[in-house]
Amino acid sequence: MRTSDAVSGTMAAALGAALIVASADLSPLPRQVYGAGTFPKVVGALLLLMGGLLVLKGLRQRQPWARWTSKVSGRAFVLALAAVVASVIAYVVLTPLLGFPIVAVALLTLLFRAYHRRGWGRALLIAVIATTVIWMLFAQLLHVPLEAGLLERVLY
Amino acid sequence: MNELMQAAAMVLDGEVLLVIVAASLFGLFMGAIPGLTATMATALLVPVTFFMEPLPAIAAIVSATAMAIVAGDIPGALLRMPGTPASAVYADEAYLMGKKGKLGLALGINVTCSMLGGIIGVAVLALFAPRIAEFALQFTSDEYFWLALLGLSCAILVAGGDPLKGAISMLIGLSLAMIGMDSVSGQMRFTMGSYDLLAGISLLPVLIGLFAITELLRSLPNAGQRASRVETPKGKLLDGVARTTWRYKGGVARGGLLGTMIGALPGAGADIASWISYAISRKLSREPQKYGTGHPEGLVSASAANNAALSGAYIPALVFGIPGDTVTAIIIGVLTTKGITPGPDVFTEQGALVNAIFMVFVLANLLLLPLGLMAIKGAGRLLAVPTGVLYPLILMFCIVGAFSANNSMFDVWVMLGLGLVGVFLMENDFPLGPLILAFILGPIIESNFMRSILKSDGDLMAFVDRPIAMVLAGLAILTWTLIIANGVWKGRKAGKGGGVSTEAS
Numbered sequence: 001m002r003t004s005d006a007v008s009g010t011m012a013a014a015l016g017a018a019l020i021v022a023s024a025d026l027s028p029l030p031r032q033v034y035g036a037g038t039f040p041k042v043v044g045a046l047l048l049l050m051g052g053l054l055v056l057k058g059l060r061q062r063q064p065w066a067r068w069t070s071k072v073s074g075r076a077f078v079l080a081l082a083a084v085v086a087s088v089i090a091y092v093v094l095t096p097l098l099g100f101p102i103v104a105v106a107l108l109t110l111l112f113r114a115y116h117r118r119g120w121g122r123a124l125l126i127a128v129i130a131t132t133v134i135w136m137l138f139a140q141l142l143h144v145p146l147e148a149g150l151l152e153r154v155l156y
Numbered sequence: 157m158n159e160l161m162q163a164a165a166m167v168l169d170g171e172v173l174l175v176i177v178a179a180s181l182f183g184l185f186m187g188a189i190p191g192l193t194a195t196m197a198t199a200l201l202v203p204v205t206f207f208m209e210p211l212p213a214i215a216a217i218v219s220a221t222a223m224a225i226v227a228g229d230i231p232g233a234l235l236r237m238p239g240t241p242a243s244a245v246y247a248d249e250a251y252l253m254g255k256k257g258k259l260g261l262a263l264g265i266n267v268t269c270s271m272l273g274g275i276i277g278v279a280v281l282a283l284f285a286p287r288i289a290e291f292a293l294q295f296t297s298d299e300y301f302w303l304a305l306l307g308l309s310c311a312i313l314v315a316g317g318d319p320l321k322g323a324i325s326m327l328i329g330l331s332l333a334m335i336g337m338d339s340v341s342g343q344m345r346f347t348m349g350s351y352d353l354l355a356g357i358s359l360l361p362v363l364i365g366l367f368a369i370t371e372l373l374r375s376l377p378n379a380g381q382r383a384s385r386v387e388t389p390k391g392k393l394l395d396g397v398a399r400t401t402w403r404y405k406g407g408v409a410r411g412g413l414l415g416t417m418i419g420a421l422p423g424a425g426a427d428i429a430s431w432i433s434y435a436i437s438r439k440l441s442r443e444p445q446k447y448g449t450g451h452p453e454g455l456v457s458a459s460a461a462n463n464a465a466l467s468g469a470y471i472p473a474l475v476f477g478i479p480g481d482t483v484t485a486i487i488i489g490v491l492t493t494k495g496i497t498p499g500p501d502v503f504t505e506q507g508a509l510v511n512a513i514f515m516v517f518v519l520a521n522l523l524l525l526p527l528g529l530m531a532i533k534g535a536g537r538l539l540a541v542p543t544g545v546l547y548p549l550i551l552m553f554c555i556v557g558a559f560s561a562n563n564s565m566f567d568v569w570v571m572l573g574l575g576l577v578g579v580f581l582m583e584n585d586f587p588l589g590p591l592i593l594a595f596i597l598g599p600i601i602e603s604n605f606m607r608s609i610l611k612s613d614g615d616l617m618a619f620v621d622r623p624i625a626m627v628l629a630g631l632a633i634l635t636w637t638l639i640i641a642n643g644v645w646k647g648r649k650a651g652k653g654g655g656v657s658t659e660a661s
Contacts, residue, residue, distance in 0.1 A: 115544035
């Protein structure tokens, strides 16, 4: 979604202001004017300035507040966004409980079913194969501690 | 000579050779599929390279990107859809050549000239990098401060579009880099009491979020659409390629050299190199009216330029530790985690490694020819890979990859957050290049600034009291002037145009 430059400019300026406020209590180095707060303040001030200029530009050109410019339909985009966000949340929350293999197979099956549209059976089959390959690569070859979870006893 | 032998021994190791071939195949796949870019391929490769020695890690990234840029030409010629942005400028031309029945010639030129351009780039890299490194040995924190600042400024200048947006994108990157413990005073900055933020935000989840999740969010809505039927070239592929390339040999050389130079500029990568090279070749051509109708001349230069730019970007990255594009920014991050800080010292202390990197470049570029031809033959099958399966797989890869950086779920959140920010920024024409460069250069700029200021006891004039530092400072100020002038000029033009902003390409 494309917003007016006034909106994105305001966001940038707000970030700049937040930086300046948050770095107020960073003390300079002993016997110096400069310290841990110097860069945050400089960057914050520049963000305020550039954000402000962008707001002016957006207002002067009377850009519409928000409009849809991308080629894909808004609905398809929102669905994809929801799918990605939900998958990541589900992964983070569920993996410690159920383990990587179960969560990965379940997520991939749902996503394949939704986007490949070839039936549940095939989605499940591809998901199992893909999960096995990722498990082999990351857990076995690269020693990333992916949790086996409920399947611990089965796998080892 | 001894160093060269050592380097050769390092490269001819079974593991390194295997990594080069495997990474090339991975890059070929990623590049050939429209919507997946060379930068995304690199971001996805990094988790795997974390577990490798420095040389195979670099070899993997070098070969994957070189191959991805070449493979990006294939869907351009077959479907009129560039596989990566670096092929966008001549996708039409190659497609029209295909319509005239010269598909084999177009793709053959793509592959051959890419290889030649890549080799020219490596030659320039191997010839000049050690000389510049020798010179850079006398640099102190003053010069590095200016150099890093200059790099950032150039990134805004060449990112194109609205310089205000480029600058804001850069400032966001700097802000992200400040989170965590301050390297000079040890104070906590913006950690909001979070334990996970103490060590700062890691590079890997930022990269995967910005370059993989962002692209995924933009491509996923189109997933599952039926792939169009692809006609692959019949008959001999290399028929007439040698003749055409020889005819435009000047174009190859010009594209190669120009590409290397553009690649060496911070922020400008393969895509800008191919745009500029194509435009110049048209300007200098004896038959410019044929451009855009399926004429091979522009194809020759631009194909050579985008691969040469890949090598060129390594000049500032290896010599100064200042990345020339997003891929080398990633390389610097990878090397740093392995305890190697890119800079002139690497050339004197690890001469064998540097020479081995050059050899890897040559090997990767030579591999472009056989693998590229193979890819063209198998293009039909490659482009029929169902995106509805591919994109969910990439998502799972991203999650596991981001997790693997520190084995922490926090990084998975960072990845998701940056992915969402990335989509918003892209939709609003904020370039992502300056953001990632600033994220990497931020700590370099700050720590060198603090080091200099401590040395001079708070005297700012110390930043310009050495000749080289003064020159670099002058260049930085010149760049800022250009950026501001560019911004004012563009603002005025947009004002006259009735306030209609230009669409993102």
